[in-house]
Amino acid sequence: MSNPIINPKNLVYEKSSVLLDNTMHYCPGCSHGTVHRIVAEVIEEMNMQDKTIGCAPVGCAVFIYNYINVDFAECAHGRAPALATAIKRLNPDHLVFTYQGDGDLAAIGTGETIHACNRGENITIIFINNGIYGMTGGQMAPTTLVGMKSSTCPYGRDVQLNGYPLNITPLLAQLEGTCYVTRQSVHTANNVKKTKKAIRKAFENSMVGKGTSVVEVVSSCNSGWKMSPVKANTWMEENMLKAYPLGDLKDK
Amino acid sequence: MEEVSLLKGNEAIALAAIRCGADGYFGYPITPQSEIMETLMAQKPWETTGMTVLQAESEVASIYMVFGGASTGKKVMTSSSSPGVSLMQEGVSFLCGADLPCLIVNVMRGGPGLGTIQPSQSDYFQSTKGGGHGDYKLIVLAPASVQEMADFVDLGFTLSSKYRIPSMILSDGAIGQMMEKVVLPPFKPRQTAEEIIKQCPWAATGKPANRKNNIISSLELDPSKMEKKNVERQERYRIVEATEVRYDEYMCEDADYLIIAFGSAARISQNAVEILREEGIKVGMLRPITLWPFPSKVISKYAEKVKSMLTVELNAGQMIEDVKLAVNGKVPVLHYGRMGGIVPNPEEIVDALKKQM
Numbered sequence: 001m002s003n004p005i006i007n008p009k010n011l012v013y014e015k016s017s018v019l020l021d022n023t024m025h026y027c028p029g030c031s032h033g034t035v036h037r038i039v040a041e042v043i044e045e046m047n048m049q050d051k052t053i054g055c056a057p058v059g060c061a062v063f064i065y066n067y068i069n070v071d072f073a074e075c076a077h078g079r080a081p082a083l084a085t086a087i088k089r090l091n092p093d094h095l096v097f098t099y100q101g102d103g104d105l106a107a108i109g110t111g112e113t114i115h116a117c118n119r120g121e122n123i124t125i126i127f128i129n130n131g132i133y134g135m136t137g138g139q140m141a142p143t144t145l146v147g148m149k150s151s152t153c154p155y156g157r158d159v160q161l162n163g164y165p166l167n168i169t170p171l172l173a174q175l176e177g178t179c180y181v182t183r184q185s186v187h188t189a190n191n192v193k194k195t196k197k198a199i200r201k202a203f204e205n206s207m208v209g210k211g212t213s214v215v216e217v218v219s220s221c222n223s224g225w226k227m228s229p230v231k232a233n234t235w236m237e238e239n240m241l242k243a244y245p246l247g248d249l250k251d252k
Numbered sequence: 253m254e255e256v257s258l259l260k261g262n263e264a265i266a267l268a269a270i271r272c273g274a275d276g277y278f279g280y281p282i283t284p285q286s287e288i289m290e291t292l293m294a295q296k297p298w299e300t301t302g303m304t305v306l307q308a309e310s311e312v313a314s315i316y317m318v319f320g321g322a323s324t325g326k327k328v329m330t331s332s333s334s335p336g337v338s339l340m341q342e343g344v345s346f347l348c349g350a351d352l353p354c355l356i357v358n359v360m361r362g363g364p365g366l367g368t369i370q371p372s373q374s375d376y377f378q379s380t381k382g383g384g385h386g387d388y389k390l391i392v393l394a395p396a397s398v399q400e401m402a403d404f405v406d407l408g409f410t411l412s413s414k415y416r417i418p419s420m421i422l423s424d425g426a427i428g429q430m431m432e433k434v435v436l437p438p439f440k441p442r443q444t445a446e447e448i449i450k451q452c453p454w455a456a457t458g459k460p461a462n463r464k465n466n467i468i469s470s471l472e473l474d475p476s477k478m479e480k481k482n483v484e485r486q487e488r489y490r491i492v493e494a495t496e497v498r499y500d501e502y503m504c505e506d507a508d509y510l511i512i513a514f515g516s517a518a519r520i521s522q523n524a525v526e527i528l529r530e531e532g533i534k535v536g537m538l539r540p541i542t543l544w545p546f547p548s549k550v551i552s553k554y555a556e557k558v559k560s561m562l563t564v565e566l567n568a569g570q571m572i573e574d575v576k577l578a579v580n581g582k583v584p585v586l587h588y589g590r591m592g593g594i595v596p597n598p599e600e601i602v603d604a605l606k607k608q609m
């Protein structure tokens with residue numbers, strides 16, 4: 001770094017070399033940016049930039065490839081685990097991961113998710129659960145909480161009308177093909193550290209062929225939730241984490 | 253000496269895929285083409301050529317596995333029959349939007365809906381006009397024999413990777429199920445990782461330090477850039493139309509009447525031509541091998557010479573629209589078709605032709 005103000009000796013944090021310089025399009029306070037940063041750092045630390053192929057979702061993270069500097073395939077909505085399956089099988093020495101929202105993973109792509117996990121594909125699935133469809137403007141997601149408002153359940157999710165929140169991660173943990181299933185968050189510095197550890201472990205599992213790793217990150221979507229970023233974090237802790245408690249669900 | 257085998261059309265596709273160095277097959281069972289995956293699984297090519305074969309959970313998953321494999325520059329394919337191919341259409345559109353090469357085999361059965369498991373050619377529109385959303389084309393090859401089933405696998409892959417347009421082998425239950433003598437193509441090694449990086453510099457193969465990250469995507473939010481991408485694709489389509497048209501002519505030279513038919517309908521029509529010729533009626537048959545690009549030029553040339561044309565199709569009249577466009581009103585064009593899995597006999601075609609004389 002040639003910045004004269006910064007004495008390299010005093011540097012405590014540096015942007016990952018696997019992150020591109022493009023300004024992120026995410027709303028301030030959104031969890032996506034933080035998770036991107038973690039993914040980039042882990043790829044850098046594992047020295048896997050030239051061996052990584054990411055599968056981008058359709059959702060707010062659709063432009064993930066503008067931020068994380070590895071090769072990417074842009075998937076149709078929900079189909080990332082199918083792409084990742086073939087990419088990994090045809091390129092077994094590569095690190096292959098999907099990055100998916102709750103609509104992508106637990107609604108339109110439920111089938112692909114369950115079957116990739118059940119086959120034990122040696123991939124990592126990073127699952128951003130913000131309980132809403134962020135990209136399309138805040139509609140109800142499969143993980144929207146009971147009573148939680150969205151543009152398609154403006155009076156709050158009503159189980160008579162909409163059914164129950166789909167708690168998909170414990171379901172994936174039950175499948176023989178998954179080796180590591182964990183639920184994390186990035187709303188505090190400590191949680192960011194834990195999520196980073198989880199993603200590192202998941203990526204390592206993928207490279208040694210232990211099966212499918214799933215890292216759910218319970219996230220906030222302040223725009224979709226119509227809250228300030230700070231309020232969204234508190235609300236997430238008080239509500240989302242009750243329905244989706246953090247911790248490892250499986251580690252084999 | 254060439255080795256001659258007796259094979260079903262579906263088996264020929266599978267064995268040809270292994271031999272021509274395919275990297276991966278992804279599919280979901282459906283009659284009348286399940287023998288393709290069954291043959292591949294029985295062959296265990298992962299132990300010989302290293303080819304991956306995987307039974308997916310649906311045709312949706314199959315086509316997106318193809319998308320994934322193609323994204324990394326691999327030679328990948330899927331096969332299905334009509335209802336399954338309908339389910340794949342979103343993925344086909346995405347493959348075209350991302351300009352990815354691959355091979356899709358449709359062994360057609362009668363529809364619409366669950367329809368019948370008997371042969372049909374009623375997916376002509378879907379295959380040649382773009383069955384999914386957006387402006388796109390597939391290179392569509394129509395085999396009329398088991399030999400062509402085998403030969404078109406390599407041809408399909410070659411054309412597809414040359415133009416970065418998905419290829420489709422559009423066959424039907426009759427060709428898929430019938431047994432004929434066939435000479436399988438010679439073994440070709442699969443491409444190495446280095447060859448793929450050289451031939452497909454666009455592919456997601458892992459980003460080295462000296463290039464920017466490769467992104468396989470059909471997304472572009474800037475309308476002017478999106479239009480440019482479309483224009484470039486259309487220009488490529490015009491090149492394919494100018495250079496890759498394939499067809500077969502049978503007794504056309506002195507013909508007063510022309511039958512136009514593809515695939516299994518062409519097999520039967522050929523018999524009809526023979527019967528009519530014996531009766532002294534000068535009939536020829538033109539068999540489009542590429543349904544897209546369509547042999548419009550040669551058809552419009554015959555429109556100057558013959559009295560009328562008859563399309564014979566196992567559908568309600570689909571290819572006839574392309575024939576009429578080529579003929580441009582110069583001579584009458586009629587259609588004879590059977591639907592619902594009925595395959596006509598040559599006499600029906602003879603009668604249909606005589607009626608228009």
Ligand SMILES: Cc1ncc(C[n+]2csc(CCOP(=O)(O)OP(=O)(O)O)c2C)c(N)n1
Pocket residue numbers: 058059060061077100101102103104105128130132133134135136141221
């Ligand atoms: C086949 C298809 N159906 C619908 C859409 C529209 N769509 C785009 S993103 C999205 C939901 C995204 O929500 P989620 O996966 O939770 O991601 P988030 O934006 O919340 O991160 C939908 C419905 C689409 N692109 N494709």
Ligand code: SF4
Pocket residue numbers: 025026027029030031032060130134135220221222223224
């Ligand atoms: S809409 Fe929600 S998920 Fe999308 S960028 Fe904004 S905060 Fe993040």
Ligand SMILES: [Mg+2]
Pocket residue numbers: 059101102103128129130131132133134141
């Ligand atoms: Mg979401």
